[in-house]
Amino acid sequence: MEEKNVAIVLAAGQGRRMGADRPKQFLEIREKPILYYALHVFQESPLIQEIILVTGEEMIGYCQKEIVERFNLDKVKHIVCGGAERYLSVCEGLKCCSDSTYVFIHDGARPFISEAMLERALEAARQYQACVVGMPSKDTIKIADVRGFIAKTPSRERVWNIQTPQVFSSKLIRRAYGKLMQSDVTGITDDAMVVEHMTSRKIRLVEGSYENIKITTPEDLVVAEAFLESLDIEGEGTP
Numbered sequence: 001m002e003e004k005n006v007a008i009v010l011a012a013g014q015g016r017r018m019g020a021d022r023p024k025q026f027l028e029i030r031e032k033p034i035l036y037y038a039l040h041v042f043q044e045s046p047l048i049q050e051i052i053l054v055t056g057e058e059m060i061g062y063c064q065k066e067i068v069e070r071f072n073l074d075k076v077k078h079i080v081c082g083g084a085e086r087y088l089s090v091c092e093g094l095k096c097c098s099d100s101t102y103v104f105i106h107d108g109a110r111p112f113i114s115e116a117m118l119e120r121a122l123e124a125a126r127q128y129q130a131c132v133v134g135m136p137s138k139d140t141i142k143i144a145d146v147r148g149f150i151a152k153t154p155s156r157e158r159v160w161n162i163q164t165p166q167v168f169s170s171k172l173i174r175r176a177y178g179k180l181m182q183s184d185v186t187g188i189t190d191d192a193m194v195v196e197h198m199t200s201r202k203i204r205l206v207e208g209s210y211e212n213i214k215i216t217t218p219e220d221l222v223v224a225e226a227f228l229e230s231l232d233i234e235g236e237g238t239p
Helices: 034-044 057-069 086-094 115-128 170-181 191-198 218-231
Strands: 005-011 050-055 076-081 102-107 130-136 150-152 160-169 204-207
Touching: 005 034, 005 086, 034 050, 034 057, 034 102, 034 115, 050 057, 050 086, 057 076, 076 086, 086 102, 086 170, 102 115, 102 170, 115 130, 115 160, 115 204, 130 191, 160 170, 160 191, 170 191
Parallel strands: 005 050, 005 102, 050 076, 130 204
Antiparallel strands: 102 160, 130 160
16 A cells, blocks of 8 residues: 555644744744744655644634645645644544554644654654654753752763654554543653553654754744744745
């Protein structure tokens, strides 16, 4: 059977830490919504056959008209309403890709993915069935105890900052989320955690990029503008 790879792009978050009048993923950089930049990379990638965009119910019309139609993103086949939590939004996206081979799950507030990153992730997913992109931590990390004192200092050589996309075989991630929805597990913050808790599959770490930031606060917008300038991204290519 021919391989079919689907990207689920999450854009349902409220982004309250940004303090803006709209969710962070819809703020504009160089007159384009932040969300557009990641969608554009998936649109242009020969590795991706379909995109599923998950957003808030009130933003579905905006996404269709002002992003998908405006920028001719014809790989976006579904725009669906997300849930109150990230994992619920992923579940809604997974409902639309039952015929996929591999699923790329990506945060729409991370605009600086690249084709090379997608290639590395897909290669790892084909070999290991599950992978996440990230980068080794530049900082020393401390684990705190419940009273706010240092409890442990893990070796920096083994500490990674995890990013998205996170890529899985469709059967694996759908099975893992199916089990999650029938469990009482809480505190899930990314898709790798779902696979870690619900299956025995080990997840491969794959190099992402230090530029692959998640835009969360006003300071991140300043950094994003600088990256766009240094990478010379105009929305016509990949970073």
